[in-house]
Amino acid sequence: MFGYYVQLGLRSLRRNPVLTLLMVLVIGVGVAASMTSYAVFRATSGNPIPEKSSQLFIAQIDNYGPDSTDNGEPLNWLTWRDATALAAAHRAKRQTPMYPIGVSVVPDQPNTMASPARGYAVQADMFPMFDVPFIYGGPWSAADDAGQARVVVIAKSLNDRVFGGVDSVGRDIDLDGHSFRVVGVTDYWDARPRFFDLDSKHGFGDLGEIYMPFARAIADGLEPAGGNVCNRPSKPGWDNFVHSECLFVSFWAELPDAASATAYRQFLHDYAAEQTRSGRFTWPPNVRLRDVMEWLNVRHVVPAEARMGLLVSGAFLVICLVNVIGLLLAKFMRRAPEIGIRRALGASRGAIYAQFLLEAASVGLAGGVLGVIFTALGTLCIGAVFDPAIADLVHMSLPLLGLTILVALASTLVAAFYPTWRASRVQPAWQLKAS
Amino acid sequence: MPPFRPILAALRYHKAGAILIALQVALTLAVICNAIFVIEQRLQRLSRDTGIAESELMVVNNKWVAPAAELPARQAADVAMLRALPGVADAYATNAYPLIGGAWQSGVRLDPTSKHFVSEGASIYFVDDHALNTLGVKIAEGRNFRSDDIGALVPNGSPDAPSIIITRALAKRAFPDGQALGKAFYIGNSNARPSTIVGIVEHVQTPQTDSNDDIYWEDSIFVPMHLTGSGAFFVVRAQPGQLNALLRSVPEALKTLSTRRVIPQPHGVMPFSQVRDIAYRSDRGLAWMLAGICVTLLVVTAAGIVGLTSFWVGQRRRQIGIRRALGATRRDILVYFLTENGLISLAGTLAGVVLAFGVNAWMMRAFETSRLSLLYVGTGAVILLLLGQLAVLSPARRASRVPPVEATRTI
Numbered sequence: 001m002f003g004y005y006v007q008l009g010l011r012s013l014r015r016n017p018v019l020t021l022l023m024v025l026v027i028g029v030g031v032a033a034s035m036t037s038y039a040v041f042r043a044t045s046g047n048p049i050p051e052k053s054s055q056l057f058i059a060q061i062d063n064y065g066p067d068s069t070d071n072g073e074p075l076n077w078l079t080w081r082d083a084t085a086l087a088a089a090h091r092a093k094r095q096t097p098m099y100p101i102g103v104s105v106v107p108d109q110p111n112t113m114a115s116p117a118r119g120y121a122v123q124a125d126m127f128p129m130f131d132v133p134f135i136y137g138g139p140w141s142a143a144d145d146a147g148q149a150r151v152v153v154i155a156k157s158l159n160d161r162v163f164g165g166v167d168s169v170g171r172d173i174d175l176d177g178h179s180f181r182v183v184g185v186t187d188y189w190d191a192r193p194r195f196f197d198l199d200s201k202h203g204f205g206d207l208g209e210i211y212m213p214f215a216r217a218i219a220d221g222l223e224p225a226g227g228n229v230c231n232r233p234s235k236p237g238w239d240n241f242v243h244s245e246c247l248f249v250s251f252w253a254e255l256p257d258a259a260s261a262t263a264y265r266q267f268l269h270d271y272a273a274e275q276t277r278s279g280r281f282t283w284p285p286n287v288r289l290r291d292v293m294e295w296l297n298v299r300h301v302v303p304a305e306a307r308m309g310l311l312v313s314g315a316f317l318v319i320c321l322v323n324v325i326g327l328l329l330a331k332f333m334r335r336a337p338e339i340g341i342r343r344a345l346g347a348s349r350g351a352i353y354a355q356f357l358l359e360a361a362s363v364g365l366a367g368g369v370l371g372v373i374f375t376a377l378g379t380l381c382i383g384a385v386f387d388p389a390i391a392d393l394v395h396m397s398l399p400l401l402g403l404t405i406l407v408a409l410a411s412t413l414v415a416a417f418y419p420t421w422r423a424s425r426v427q428p429a430w431q432l433k434a435s
Numbered sequence: 436m437p438p439f440r441p442i443l444a445a446l447r448y449h450k451a452g453a454i455l456i457a458l459q460v461a462l463t464l465a466v467i468c469n470a471i472f473v474i475e476q477r478l479q480r481l482s483r484d485t486g487i488a489e490s491e492l493m494v495v496n497n498k499w500v501a502p503a504a505e506l507p508a509r510q511a512a513d514v515a516m517l518r519a520l521p522g523v524a525d526a527y528a529t530n531a532y533p534l535i536g537g538a539w540q541s542g543v544r545l546d547p548t549s550k551h552f553v554s555e556g557a558s559i560y561f562v563d564d565h566a567l568n569t570l571g572v573k574i575a576e577g578r579n580f581r582s583d584d585i586g587a588l589v590p591n592g593s594p595d596a597p598s599i600i601i602t603r604a605l606a607k608r609a610f611p612d613g614q615a616l617g618k619a620f621y622i623g624n625s626n627a628r629p630s631t632i633v634g635i636v637e638h639v640q641t642p643q644t645d646s647n648d649d650i651y652w653e654d655s656i657f658v659p660m661h662l663t664g665s666g667a668f669f670v671v672r673a674q675p676g677q678l679n680a681l682l683r684s685v686p687e688a689l690k691t692l693s694t695r696r697v698i699p700q701p702h703g704v705m706p707f708s709q710v711r712d713i714a715y716r717s718d719r720g721l722a723w724m725l726a727g728i729c730v731t732l733l734v735v736t737a738a739g740i741v742g743l744t745s746f747w748v749g750q751r752r753r754q755i756g757i758r759r760a761l762g763a764t765r766r767d768i769l770v771y772f773l774t775e776n777g778l779i780s781l782a783g784t785l786a787g788v789v790l791a792f793g794v795n796a797w798m799m800r801a802f803e804t805s806r807l808s809l810l811y812v813g814t815g816a817v818i819l820l821l822l823g824q825l826a827v828l829s830p831a832r833r834a835s836r837v838p839p840v841e842a843t844r845t846i
Contacts (some may be wrong), residue, residue, distance in 0.1 A: 019742060022738050022742060026735050026738065026739075029731055029735070030735075033728060033731075067550065102498075102666075104498055104500045104665075104696075104697045106500055106695075110694070111694060112694060113690055113694045113696060113697065113698065114498075114500045114694075114695065114696065114697045115697060115699075116498065116697045116699045176500060176665075177500055177501070177502070221503075221590075223590075223664065230591075230624065231624060232624060232625075233593070233623075233624045233625060233626035233627075234591060235591075236589040236590065236591050236592045237589065237590055237591055238590050238591065240591055241590065241591035244591075246591075303717070304646075304802055305717050305720070305721045307801070307802070308473070308721065308802060309721070309724060312466065312470060312725060312728055313728065315462065315465075315466045316466065316728055316731070316732060318462065319459055319462045319463055319466065319732060319735065319736070320735055322455055322458050322459045322462065322739075323459055323735055323736070323738070323739035325455055326452060326455040326456065326459070326739050326742065326743045327739065327742045327743070329451060329452060329455070329743075329746075330452070330742055330743050330745070330746030331746075333746070333750070334746060334749060334750075384716075384719075384720045384723065384724075385716075385717060385720025385721055385723070385724050386717060386720065387716070387717070418451070422451070
């Protein structure tokens with residue numbers, strides 16, 4: 001029977017090609033618009049580090065008091081003194097203070113210009129915490145952190161540029177006129193959005209190519225290349241800035257289970273309470289400890305354009321489906337006499353259902369194939385709306401292809417349900433009389 | 436007067452189709468009203484005037500590789516070289532320029548101890564006495580900076596220079612009732628020294644491009660201080676017709692002077708037109724995307740109306756034949772179908788207006804957009820009604836051509 005229905009369906013589709021083509025087009029366009037928007041939304045709202053996102057936490061401490069916070073929310077960063085105090089307390093399984101830095105990579109040849117490299121001042125814990133992959137070497141030691149050693153971990157891209165891609169561990173690299181020893185080379189690591197660097201294009205800035213011991217960067221006076229806030233006056237000069245109430249450091253902690261997170265939250269609270277007791281704060285403790293996904297949510301990482309695009313294209317798909325319901329209704333009901341004859345000859349309601357749903361499915365399938373083509377075109381045009389870093393994340397993939405066809409098929413079947421039901425209610429007697 | 440009652444009576448027999456068309460019209464209206472509204476807002480944003488001589492300007496992102504003590508001299512040498520370069524009208528070094536996307540923002544107060552800020556996000560441009568000439572900005576009141584006004588911004592220093600130049604918008608915000616020139620206000624935190632307004636410029640946009648900062652988009656403060664850090668932007672104004680040549684010769688000349696520097700690739704050297712392109716990329720992109728969706732939606736809706744009406748015409752050939760046989764003119768049949776569609780579309784449009792405001796109310800919360808004006812909804816409703824009539828025209832004309840003899844065919 002199945003083969004027969006397919007044959008009937010195809011014949012019917014050929015009978016009014018304009019109507020069929022119209023439906024296929026409408027489904028294709030509707031599905032492609034929503035799939036393209038969905039791909040962007042997925043790319044920007046995705047979990048950058050799925051295995052560990054619920055174990056990695058960022059700490060916030062309100063050091064300015066209720067007068068200068070928005071709705072009681074502490075600001076996004078910590079002071080150097082709070083971040084280093086938390087790191088020194090070692091209350092988490094792993095922890096690191098960090099801030100983004102920018103350095104100049106000075107080449108050996110005197111006649112070429114230096115090149116810029118962006119990166120992070122971190123402690124050694126950061127690498128195992130964030131599961132940073134290495135191709136050569138590894139992180140520096142805790143002793144290097146304490147001793148402000150002139151060591152760096154560089155990314156593969158920088159290693160390719162400066163050392164031609166060979167194992168550069170143990171070699172020297174000139175950063176801002178100082179010589180640093182390379183201890184490790186990280187593999188391409190594109191966890192997006194950069195949850196620990198949201199001040200650079202909302203986590204879609206460049207990936208970072210340099211990791212330097214936190215204490216070394218501070219000692220060298222490397223200015224923060226991310227956000228910083230100074231709501232309290234401080235005396236001029238880098239050292240005064242570092243020791244002031246100015247905020248520019250993030251503090252991340254790895255807390256493997258709920259109990260340790262609760263304990264750490266209490267520790268943060270106690271730390272802030274201690275600051276209040278000592279007279280530094282004149283307000284009750286106001287601290288936050290958020291995991292990766294909460295943090296991305298609080299910082300509104302998904303661009304308004306992505307949310308709006310998803311919404312509009314979702315509405316677009318719904319309108320296309322309403323349209324398809326109408327067109328299918330017209331198409332099916334036009335064949336009322338045929339249905340009447342088939343019913344009179346003994347076809348059951350179920351048989352009519354099967355036949356028309358199958359016909360709709362073939363329309364949906366064709367719409368899906370067209371939708372895949374349009375979606376592929378759509379993903380190529382993302383760069384016109386979104387930042388190139390976001391556009392790079394969105395491309396036609398096998399899962400997206402499968403999803404496109406599936407959505408096309410499913411939505412057409414949903415749309416076909418009412419027209420099919422109407423078709424199955426056709427009274428054989430009336431139709432036979434009418435003709 | 437078209438025959439409403441028989442039309443309504445006939446509609447009862449194809450409720451489903453009528454409801455589907457009305458629903459589609461309603462949804463389409465709700466979506467396109469809000470989409471056009473967003474498009475309009477974005478277009479308004481990207482057509483804002485920066486107030487500077489954009490077509491003659493280029494910017495260079497430069498970072499020196501040198502010990503901190505040598506940085507001021509390196510900067511002075513570069514700027515002097517640029518000013519002497521053939522084709523350059525003027526140049527200066529700064530921390531930011533309009534539309535760069537973000538820079539130093541500071542609160543401004545009339546009283547350094549008060550909790551009230553006249554602007555919470557005024558943008559700071561660190562400049563010298565060549566900046567206004569380079570940007571092509573005229574002093575409206577007061578005077579430009581003199582060379583003896585120019586101080587230095589030490590690391591972690593404050594932008595509280597004794598004399599500053601501000602925009603008219605900020606002047607009005609700070610001193611709504613009168614003269615701002617010669618008065619002082621306080622930039623930054625509670626230890627700030629007073630900054631006296633020595634000049635007012637009509638309008639210069641801030642560096643901020645984030646829509647959250649749109650309320651401060653004209654709050655620019657020019658602070659006469661040299662930067663002393665390792666990075667700076669050179670803003671270069673070309674003599675007429677020289678911009679393209681300078682885009683090559685400026686980086687070459689900087690490299691010739693010293694290679695101990697970093698000029699990033701890409702976007703290290705840009706004409707201002709490119710700065711503008713990058714700043715408003717997402718606004719422009721969203722506007723195009725929404726416009727594309729609106730047009731497609733209208734086409735889809737029209738196609739749906741054509742499809743369903745054609746079906747009705749086919750279904751009712753016999754009835755049409757009978758009416759024609761009983762004396763109805765071709766015009767009567769045409770009017771019948773146009774009216775039928777008009778009634779359905781009108782019902783859909785009314786529902787759509789309600790829906791459009793509903794969607795807008797939700798968007799106001801979710802995206803912080805403003806209230807939809809009735810004008811958009813009205814225009815959208817008229818467009819959809821016309822579109823419906825246009826879509827129905829061809830099937831209706833086909834119906835009007837059904838011959839009276841059709842009535843006798845199948846009985």
